[in-house]
Amino acid sequence: MKTLLLLALALPGVLFMASGLAWLAGLKAPEPIVSRLTKASYLFSFLVFSVEAVRLLFLHDPSLDLRLGDWFATAHAHFGVELLFDRLSVPLLWLASLLVGIVAAFSGRYMHKDPGFHRYFNLLNLFGFGAFLVAAAGSVELLMAGWELVGITSVLLIGFFQERPEPVGNALRVYGYYRVADIFLVASVMLGHLWFGGIEFAHLHLPDAAAGGSWKVTATALLLIMAACGKSSVGPFFGWLPRAMEGPTPSSAIFYGAVSVHLGAFLLLRAEPLLRASGTAAAALVLLGGASALLGTLLHRSANDAKTMLAHATQTQLGLIFVEIGMGWTGVAAFHITGHAIVRTAQFLRAPSLLHEHLHVHAAAGGELAPTGEHLEALVPRRAQWWLYRVAMGAGFYEAVVSRALVAPLARLTDGLALLEPAPAKPRSTGPLDASRTEETQR
């Protein structure tokens, strides 16, 4: 079983490597082969993880802690490869393999004859591998590797339509948010090493609160919460999710409906002992989650396109999931993640045919469809409704705050640093020794 689990975990990565290197060397497999291989790979992974899930959840077998030796090591430090198949990771692996497989099957037709077909499937496989790695990681270092792979594939798929400026600009923005959030994750890893001798999920040794270790736990937990917020677009990183809707619809489904955005919540579930040991961190999580849920629902009600609406609705649910984790209702949170991922994937995949379906439903209802949600709005005073609407139309003024409070001062500081440098040369083209040859077009 161990071999099968490892194979199921590694298969998307192997597909990505083989296909990517072959493409760089000038080879390209036909579309049907790429599509079928991907589907077969996720089917295999799904079956293996299903068996493992049955073993763990229904036969109540013990968790599997696979130590595969050191990834790299020095005389004093070891970076081990430790995979943990337990009641938290296996359901996520099962869910990820199922949903990525469904999206792969859907994409085979959706992306047919698209110039970026191979690029799309390569990135999907890399994403699948990254997500599996995050789910099965036994230590936070390994989780971080998968985490960053998920991040970069997400960004490359947002900018998938590379000849259009908006997706490209949004991809860059999202990458900025991701990297800033990653700083918190890396910082938590560094502190974990320094204070707890590493963060291994199966056996986390927290310092004794009585011996003054509680602030260390709180600091590490807060950093992990910030990292989770970054991945799930919650709290201080609220603004990026609507920008991520520029990619192909199947990729939006798998990233921002199904798996990627839930990885933040998964990280928090993994680090639950830390949250349990720190009331401050748990309270902060409830606060951030609650605020994001409120803002999300406000924005989702005023959004005017289907995918943005779904993005804000996703943020609302993620906020609620964070609240559940902060309250200590981890079982509820796990069920919420599973249900939400499945429903949201279906909604995203059906978004392109929304109008078509609406017409069908409209006709079936005899030409009259009652508006929904008004019973809630009626509870808010009219004046407050206008005020809230303005806040919603400004997307909570999030972008304005980020631009004015963070980006602009940073740009001014950078300009100030230029004083220490000689003036740059006037813009020119090709570099050395060839100024007289600008007429040449090729070697």
Next chain:
Amino acid sequence: MNPQHSSLPYPFLSVALVALLAGSLPVGGQWMRRGLAILAGLAAAACMTAALVVAPMGATSMAHDPWVPLLALQGADGWIVLALCLITLLLVVAAPARDVTDGVTQGTVFLCGANLLAHASTHAWTMGIGWALTALPFMVGWRAMQGSGRHWLLPVVGSTAALAVASAADVASGGQPAGTLPWLLVLAAIVARKGLFPLHGWVVRMFQDAPLAWLAVAFNGRLGSLLFLRFEAGHQGVPAWAVDVLSWVILASAVTCSLRALFEKDPRRLLGYLFIGQSALVLGGVIVGNEEGFTGSLVHWLTVAAASSGLMAALRAMQARLPGLDWSRRAPGLAVSAPRLATFFLVFALTLAGLPGTLGYCSQDLVFSGATEHSFAMGLTLVVTSALNAIAVFRIYSHLFLGVRPRHSIAVPDLLPRERWPLVACLVFLLAGGLFPTSVIRWKTPEFHPPAATPGH
């Protein structure tokens, strides 16, 4: 610690040096020049491989060349020179034809030879000569670097002078702990040669104008770290104040360059900032004085050497395809017509920013761990600068490759096989190293120790 002297069975080092000097002769036409340069690179790489196979390796062993005893394999330097020979080969094979006819490839091969001399020297003066020779192609070719003025002169002349004075102090001290002035001079030489804060602007300006292949070999030579380690070994440790000063300089360089890179539009200047940031990271790993940092530094140097050379080769290929374009103002949207070029560029750039699955992830992890053990603030600062560098490289990738292709622009061809295969080899090395880093880390055998701080003086 006295080194154990031995002799190589064959004159591998002198043959490699002569081959590289011969390969840098500007004779014949384009085909002959490239062929000669490739042969020189291959011969030097073969000699270095053979020397590494037969020589007893270790930090304290020194295997002299039988013909020129001033040359010897010591510590990890043999591996570094071998890597430089392979990088030179990559750059020569992938170079556009105009670089071959204009003498850029010959300069590249010469720079490799000068680095070999510096790394294989057993004496401070010969190391100084090798160091100074690395400036020669820039001096000879400065007229060709249009619009550059002589900005490259300050670091080159400054570092050479500082090295000369430091070498004199070295001779005078006779292996005793060095005083404040020699260490100050060494620090000045390192700062000037690596283009650390506050001289980073000069190096960035060089990146804007000088041939990229020269910069790849000259700045990947790791001469700053080499000087630091040699001086430390010859003077029984490093004074604590020198480590502190260098730590601050490294942090200032990393922060300044990552911030400047964040808003830089010219890809060559951005590459300069990125390169200085990486140099700071490599040096940072050396000076933190622990095993993780030192190992990480050596592995990260290897990563930077491979990734930055690949990046520069890709950028040069792009520039050769689109001469006359103002890169900082006009986004050429190249990913549609040259997707492989775009992919190589992105992967190499992200490797420098620690992309998981590449050697850069492991090496940065080690350096960050080492730096955190030394000081949490230093570790955290390096992490933040790495994150900012990643945003900067993705921004420049977006600017160059993504977006709307301008109207009436020609569809540039993707990578030629001659350009593609060396880059694939480079990429395979980085990926294989990332998946199985132990095999790469193993080259730094346990005998090589990080420098020891001596707070007493």
